[in-house]
Structures are given as C-alpha cells and as structure tokens.
Amino acid sequence: MIEIAGLVKRFGSLTAVDRLDLKVLSGELFGFLGPNGAGKTTTVKLITGLLKPTEGTIRVNGYDVATETLQAKRCLGLVPDEPFVYPKLTGAEYLLLIGELYGVSLEEQRRRIPGLLEMFELSAWGGELIESYSHGMRQKLVLAGVLLHEPKVLVLDEPLVGLDPKSARMAKEIFLKLAGRGTTVFMCTHILEIAEKLCDRVGIMISGRMIAQGTLEELKAPKGEGSLEEVFLSLTGGHEYSALLKNL
Amino acid sequence: MLLLLLRRRLLCAKNTLLFLAPWEWVRNSAFLLAGLGLLVGLHFGFLRLLAYLNTIPLIGGLLLWKLTAMVLLATFTMVALSGLLTSLSTLYYSHDLKFLMRAPLDLRAVFLDKSLESIFFASWMIVLVLVPYLLALVRTNAYGPGFFAAFLLLTLPFVMLAASLGIAFTLALLYFFPSSRTRDAIWVLASLSLTLVYVLVRFSEPEKLVRPEALRLVADYLSYLQAPTAPYLPSWWLTKALSALAAGKTQVFWRYAGLLLFCAAGVYAGLVWLAGRLYFAGYSGAQEGALRRRPVRVERSLEQALARLLGLDQGPAALFWRERVSFFRDVKHWSQILLVLGLIFVYLFSIHRLPLDNADLKSLVSFLNVGTAGFVLSALGLRFTYPSISLEGRSWWVVKAAPVGLGALMRQKFLFSAVPMTGLALVLGLVTNRLLEADPFAARLSIVSLLVITWALCAMGIGFGALFPMFEVENIHQIESSLGGFVYMASSLFYVAATITILSWPMNMHFQERFGNPSAWNWGLAGWCGGAWLLLNAAAFLLPWALGRRALESYEA
Numbered sequence: 001m002i003e004i005a006g007l008v009k010r011f012g013s014l015t016a017v018d019r020l021d022l023k024v025l026s027g028e029l030f031g032f033l034g035p036n037g038a039g040k041t042t043t044v045k046l047i048t049g050l051l052k053p054t055e056g057t058i059r060v061n062g063y064d065v066a067t068e069t070l071q072a073k074r075c076l077g078l079v080p081d082e083p084f085v086y087p088k089l090t091g092a093e094y095l096l097l098i099g100e101l102y103g104v105s106l107e108e109q110r111r112r113i114p115g116l117l118e119m120f121e122l123s124a125w126g127g128e129l130i131e132s133y134s135h136g137m138r139q140k141l142v143l144a145g146v147l148l149h150e151p152k153v154l155v156l157d158e159p160l161v162g163l164d165p166k167s168a169r170m171a172k173e174i175f176l177k178l179a180g181r182g183t184t185v186f187m188c189t190h191i192l193e194i195a196e197k198l199c200d201r202v203g204i205m206i207s208g209r210m211i212a213q214g215t216l217e218e219l220k221a222p223k224g225e226g227s228l229e230e231v232f233l234s235l236t237g238g239h240e241y242s243a244l245l246k247n248l
Numbered sequence: 249m250l251l252l253l254l255r256r257r258l259l260c261a262k263n264t265l266l267f268l269a270p271w272e273w274v275r276n277s278a279f280l281l282a283g284l285g286l287l288v289g290l291h292f293g294f295l296r297l298l299a300y301l302n303t304i305p306l307i308g309g310l311l312l313w314k315l316t317a318m319v320l321l322a323t324f325t326m327v328a329l330s331g332l333l334t335s336l337s338t339l340y341y342s343h344d345l346k347f348l349m350r351a352p353l354d355l356r357a358v359f360l361d362k363s364l365e366s367i368f369f370a371s372w373m374i375v376l377v378l379v380p381y382l383l384a385l386v387r388t389n390a391y392g393p394g395f396f397a398a399f400l401l402l403t404l405p406f407v408m409l410a411a412s413l414g415i416a417f418t419l420a421l422l423y424f425f426p427s428s429r430t431r432d433a434i435w436v437l438a439s440l441s442l443t444l445v446y447v448l449v450r451f452s453e454p455e456k457l458v459r460p461e462a463l464r465l466v467a468d469y470l471s472y473l474q475a476p477t478a479p480y481l482p483s484w485w486l487t488k489a490l491s492a493l494a495a496g497k498t499q500v501f502w503r504y505a506g507l508l509l510f511c512a513a514g515v516y517a518g519l520v521w522l523a524g525r526l527y528f529a530g531y532s533g534a535q536e537g538a539l540r541r542r543p544v545r546v547e548r549s550l551e552q553a554l555a556r557l558l559g560l561d562q563g564p565a566a567l568f569w570r571e572r573v574s575f576f577r578d579v580k581h582w583s584q585i586l587l588v589l590g591l592i593f594v595y596l597f598s599i600h601r602l603p604l605d606n607a608d609l610k611s612l613v614s615f616l617n618v619g620t621a622g623f624v625l626s627a628l629g630l631r632f633t634y635p636s637i638s639l640e641g642r643s644w645w646v647v648k649a650a651p652v653g654l655g656a657l658m659r660q661k662f663l664f665s666a667v668p669m670t671g672l673a674l675v676l677g678l679v680t681n682r683l684l685e686a687d688p689f690a691a692r693l694s695i696v697s698l699l700v701i702t703w704a705l706c707a708m709g710i711g712f713g714a715l716f717p718m719f720e721v722e723n724i725h726q727i728e729s730s731l732g733g734f735v736y737m738a739s740s741l742f743y744v745a746a747t748i749t750i751l752s753w754p755m756n757m758h759f760q761e762r763f764g765n766p767s768a769w770n771w772g773l774a775g776w777c778g779g780a781w782l783l784l785n786a787a788a789f790l791l792p793w794a795l796g797r798r799a800l801e802s803y804e805a
Contacts, residue, residue: 049648049649050645050649052802070652073651078645084642084645088574091544097567101651114544
C-alpha cells in the first residue's frame with residue numbers, strides 16, 4: 001500500500017509536486033497520467049526514495065520512506081523510465097546482484113533466475129554483458145529483476161517503452177497478475193489505452209497538482225466523454241493543438 | 249565541409265572559454281602554472297645536461313646530437329603509439345560520430361576532421377615536453393631563433409608522420425577485425441607498449457651520460473655514437489636537418505626538411521585515400537557488441553562467501569563483488585594498471601640508483617620517501633578512488649532504490665580502494681627501505697605513516713567523491729578535472745605535506761640522537777607532534793566522509 005499525504009517537492013522556485021494526497025491500496029493497479037513535465041517522474045522518485053520531499057509524508061506498506069528508508073525500500077520494486085544498468089555485468093549477474101541486495105536466498109535465485117531469463121526471452125543473452133543489450137532487452141532485464149525479489153509495492157515509470165509487442169503484452173499480464181496477488185502497482189504512462197485497459201483507478205496530474213482521480217467511470221461521468229483520451233485532453237487542454245496545427 | 253567541421257570546433261572551444269565558471273578559471277590557472285613550472289624545471293635540467301655535454305672534449309658534439317636523436321626517436325615512438333590509441337576513440341567511438349555519420353557529409357571530410365583531432369591529442373603533450381629540450385639546445389649552443397623556428401616548422405610533419413602511422417594501423421586492424429574486442433586488444437597492447445617504452449627509457453640510465461666514470465665507456469663507443477639512430481625513421485631525418493642547420497649546411501637541411509615534408513604530405517594523403525575504402529567498414533563493425541556466450545551461472549561469489557563466513561551483511565558484499573567484476577572487465581583500467589606497474593618499477597629503480605653512500609642520508613631519504621610515495625598515492629587516488637562514487641553513473645538508481653545504506657556503499661568503496669592501495673604503499677615503503685637499508689626507526693616510522701596516509705587518502709577520495717558526485721558524465725577525465733577533483737587533489741597534497749612537516753620533528757630528534765646528543769628526545773614536543781598528527785588524521789578521515797555522506801543522501805538525481 002502507498003499512502004501519500006501533503007507531498008510537496010520544490011526545485012528552487014519550481015514546484016514540481018504540489019500538495020499531493022493519494023492512497024493506493026494493496027492489490028490495486030493505479031495509473032498515473034499527465035503531460036510532459038507534470039511531475040509524474042518526480043513523484044515516482046519521491047515514492048522510491050530517490051528524492052527527498054520538501055514537505056509531506058510517504059508511507060510504503062506502513063513504513064515512512066523518510067525515516068524508515070531501508071524497510072520501505074525492501075518492499076519496493078522500481079522500473080524506471082530509462083533502464084540504465086551496469087554495462088560491465090552480464091544479465092544473469094545483474095539479477096544475482098538484485099537478489100543479494102534484496103535478500104533473496106541463493107537457492108531461490110538458482111531456481112528463479114533461469115526461469116525469469118527464459119520468460120523474457122533473454123536466456124541466450126544471460127551470459128552477455130549488458131552493454132551489448134538493446135533498450136528493450138534492458139527494460140526486460142529490469143522487469144525480471146523486480147520480479148525476482150517479489151516486491152509488495154511495484155512502481156513503474158513508462159514500463160512498456162521499448163518493448164516489442166509480445167513482451168509488452170506479457171508485461172501487462174504480469175502487472176495484472178501481481179495486482180491480483182495483492183501487490184500494489186503504481187504505473188506512470190503516456191499510453192492512455194493501456195491505462196484504460198489495465199488500471200483500477202487513474203490519477204491525472206498537471207503542473208504538479210492532481211486535478212482528477214478515480215475509476216474510469218468516475219472520470220468519464222461529469223462530461224459524459226467516451227474514452228480516457230477524451231477525458232485526458234479535456235482536462236489537460238490538449239484540444240488546443242488543432243489551432244496550432246494550422247500554422248504547420 | 250572540412251572547414252564547417254573545423255569551425256564547429258572553434259565555436260566549441262570559444263564557448264568553453266566564455267562559459268568557464270570563476271572556480272574553473274582558478275583551477276585552470278593553477279594547472280597552467282603548475283604545468284609551466286614543470287616545463288621550466290625540465291628546461292633547466294636539460295640546460296644543465298647539455299651544457300655539461302658541450303664541455304666534454306672531442307665527443308661533446310657527438311653526444312649532444314646522439315642524445316637529440318634518441319629524444320626524437322622516443323618522441324616518434326610515443327606519438328605513433330599514442331596516435332594508435334587516440335584514433336581508436338576519436339575515429340570509432342566519439343560521441344559525436346553518430347551525428348556526423350548520419351549527416352550529409354563526405355566520409356573523407358569526417359575522417360579528416362577526426363584524424364586531425366587524433367594527431368593533435370596524440371602529440372600536443374609530447375611536443376610540449378620537447379620544447380624545453382630544444383630551447384636548451386638553442387641556448388647552450390647559441391643557435392639563434394632561426395633554429396627554433398625551423399624546429400617548430402618541421403615538428404608538424406614529424407608528428408603528422410608518427411601519428412599517421414598509428415592511425416593507419418588502427419584503420420587496417422578495425423577493417424580486418426571489426427569488433428569492440430579488437431578495440432580492447434589494441435588498447436591493452438598499446439598501453440603495454442607505452443609502459444615498456446617508459447620503463448626501458450628509464451632502465452637505459454640516461455643519467456650515466458653526465459657521470460665522469462661513465463664517460464670512459466662512452467669514449468670507447470665512439471663509433472657507436474657516430475652511427476645513426478634508426479636512419480630510416482623520420483626522427484633521424486629531423487635530427488639530420490637540425491644538425492645540418494646548426495652546422496650551417498643549408499643544402500643538407502633542405503634535403504632532410506624536404507624529405508620530411510614530402511613524406512608527411514604523401515603518407516597523410518595516402519591515409520585519406522585508404523580511409524575512403526576502409527573507414528566505414530571498420531566504423532560499422534566497431535559498433536557491434538562482442539558476444540561472449542558465457543554460460544548463465546548463479547553462484548555465490550568469493551565476497552559473498554566471505555561475508556557469510558564472517559556473519560556480515562550480504563548487500564555490501566554483493567556491491568563489492570559487482571565493483572570488482574566491473575572494474576576488471578573495463579580494459580581502460582588494465583591500461584592504467586600497466587602504467588602504474590611501470591611507474592612502480594621506475595620509482596624503485598630510481599631509488600636503487602640514487603648515489604647515496606651515507607647511512608644517515610639513506611635513512612633521511614627513507615623518511616622523505618613517505619612524502620614522494622604520498623604524492624604518488626594522491627595522484628592514484630584521483631584516478632581510482634575519487635571517481636568511484638561518480639562512476640556509478642546512470643545506474644545510480646539501482647543502489648539508491650535498493651535497501652542498502654549509503655554509508656555501507658561508501659565503506660564498500662573505501663575497502664575496494666584501500667586493499668590495492670595498501671599493497672602498493674607497502675611495496676613502495678618496504679622495498680624502498682630495504683634498498684636504502686634505512687635504520688629501524690626511520691623504516692618503522694615511514695611504513696606506519698605511509699599506511700595511515702594511504703587509508704586517509706582513500707577516505708578523502710570517497711568522501712570528496714560523495715560530496716561532489718557527477719553521475720551524468722561521459723568519461724572519467726571529466727570527473728578528475730572537476731571542482732571536486734581539484735578540491736580532493738589540493739586537500740590530499742596539503743594533507744601529505746602536513747604529515748611530513750609534523751613527523752619531521754621526531755625524525756629530527758632521532759637524527760640528533762644518532763649524532764650523539766643524549767638529550768635529543770623532547771618528549772613533550774613528541775607528544776604534541778603525536779597529538780597534531782592524530783588531529784590531522786581525524787580531520788582527513790572524518791570531515792570529507794561526513795560531509796560527503798550527507799551530500800550523497802540529499803543528492804537529487
């Protein structure tokens with residue numbers, strides 16, 4: 001479970017996250033939407049302890065990220081938007097490192113690492129240095145790393161970017177399955193169709209402020225829009241682009 | 249096209265200067281002054297040597313030009329090897345190559361731009377060291393400014409020829425073996441060759457030329473002195489051109505100068521022609537990663553087994569294992585290790601050859617060795633210890649998001665640096681003391697202080713590295729030459745100098761005792777020295793560490 005209360009993050013005069021209150025329950029798949037520069041990645045970094053909040057609190061599975069950092073991090077799994085991982089390790093070695101850092105027993109690692117590599121079609125590449133991996137392969141490796149230590153809370157920042165259609169489909173099924181098992185899934189995405197299909201609830205952020213949140217039905221209800229895209233564009237002012245296109 | 253490409257370089261250089269921060273001006277000025285000081289020191293050293301050679305009857309002139317030929321031959325070899333190494337990075341792995349290759353540019357224009365960059369970076373430092381030698385040659389023999397101008401004029405084709413040979417070798421190798429593994433192999437072999445040249449130059453004991461007892465041998469080898477040094481290489485042509493100019497033989501000068509200019513133009517033109525055929529194939533192949541086909545193994549590493557045995561936390565042990573594996577898989581580190589090994593050999597050989605026949609003097613040198621070795625360790629710390637936090641690079645999120653404290657990460661990095669540095673300090677200290685046969689007090693003091701210096705430098709390196717992290721850099725040189733690198737280097741040099749100053753008091757009392765003063769030891773003063781040393785080390789260990797840890801914890805990626 002993620003509990004965010006009064007979260008503020010300022011970078012100098014810029015307020016990237018402005019008084020955010022949010023609760024994502026166990027077993028819930030929450031979609032976090034917003035235009036570029038809305039503060040989504042900053043929120044992800046705050047939840048996972050990569051940034052310190054200016055104000056407010058974040059609790060992950062009951063642990064305060066600021067004061068009980070290590071306990072909170074043990075419950076967390078992160079898939080960042082840019083999957084940079086140690087180029088001089090092999091894929092299997094990266095998974096071994098993650099296993100050790102998150103306290104997965106060696107027996108468990110021996111059992112699960114070959115299976116995870118196979119699941120993401122990386123078995124033939126498990127012994128290769130990560131520097132020779134493509135972007136999509138790195139993304140799959142990071143996903144495999146997260147699945148290895150089975151976090152209680154999974155935070156995903158654009159997790160499907162760079163994945164081939166088959167892997168993307170599999171990843172979506174994995175997220176649903178994990179949520180079904182009680183894992184809290186917090187997912188930032190620009191792909192509204194995915195949010196529409198996967199998420200139990202959706203939040204929309206603009207300029208650091210959460211302007212709407214709820215189930216799809218709750219969001220569509222006020223204006224009676226047909227799709228999440230229409231809701232999103234009407235809330236974020238995206239329809240204005242048609243006037244600008246005339247200048248093209 | 250080439251002019252356009254060269255203009256972008258000028259613009260970049262101009263903008264670099266215009267946007268320098270005040271601290272960068274201070275840092276650059278300090279480095280410039282230190283470099284100038286070194287060059288002036290070298291000049292006076294050469295001046296003394298050449299002035300001495302000039303006074304030797306009969307063979308003085310021969311020795312002078314033999315030495316010049318050897319210097320130019322060493323320069324030629326170094327530039328050729330350096331050209332080989334530099335062209336690997338500039339021609340095949342530069343960050344701007346992807347942009348240049350997809351732009352509508354003639355491939356030869358890209359090659360010209362990149363090869364000129366290679367020639368410049370392969371030779372500027374070596375030529376800069378050559379200038380004090382040539383200036384000394386001009387001054388000792390009153391050759392006049394025309395001689396120096398001729399040298400400057402001929403240096404360009406000389407270094408172009410040397411670097412072009414290196415570049416041609418790289419071009420051919422990458423064409424026939426186009427993979428990143430070839431790059432790794434060339435890198436290691438060229439570094440090994442450079443190290444060997446460096447070690448061999450030192451082992452040839454050039455100082456013997458200025459020792460009277462060695463001159464009898466030189467006289468015996470008069471015929472050897474008269475023989476040309478590598479007559480088919482451009483270094484000999486340059487020597488001949490310069491010696492002909494010095495002797496007023498203008499015709500001979502122009503013959504050799506013409507040969508140099510003609511060959512440089514011909515070889516470079518041939519290189520550009522060759523590049524039209526070979527460059528792109530090599531470039532394309534070099535982008536492909538080398539597949540190693542290692543089997544997937546999930547086994548406990550040595551570090552994890554050790555941590556388990558000692559009941560320690562597995563997280564930091566896994567990070568140590570990751571650091572070790574990544575370090576030794578990066579061939580750039582191998583080349584640095586080879587150079588460090590060469591440096592140790594030369595260092596110990598120089599100590600071995602010191603003309604000391606007095607036991608007290610030997611003990612004094614053993615003590616002063618702490619300072620010299622301390623400065624060597626500081627420089628190595630700047631290269632290996634200080635950047636280690638920043639080298640987490642864009643993978644920093646893995647550690648930051650993991651349930652591992654940053655203190656544990658810093659301790660792991662300290663240990664990873666301290667183990668090899670301690671070994672190195674022990675080699676430098678113990679072997680030097682053995683070579684010098686230092687007395688037990690001086691030997692013990694030097695070993696203990698060297699060990700403390702090593703650990704303090706490691707703590708400072710990690711601390712300052714955490715205080716000034718740079719996770720978004722392209723290469724390690726940007727980390728070393730940053731504000732943090734400057735602060736670390738200045739602090740570590742100050743720390744080593746302060747250590748030597750404090751310890752010189754007990755050393756002084758020890759010598760007074762040796763010279764027969766029964767009341768040499770002032771225990772009150774010795775106590776003050778001990779206290780000051782403790783305080784200095786507490787500050788060196790704790791201050792950068794605590795500040796660095798706090799800065800790293802609040803670092804916002």
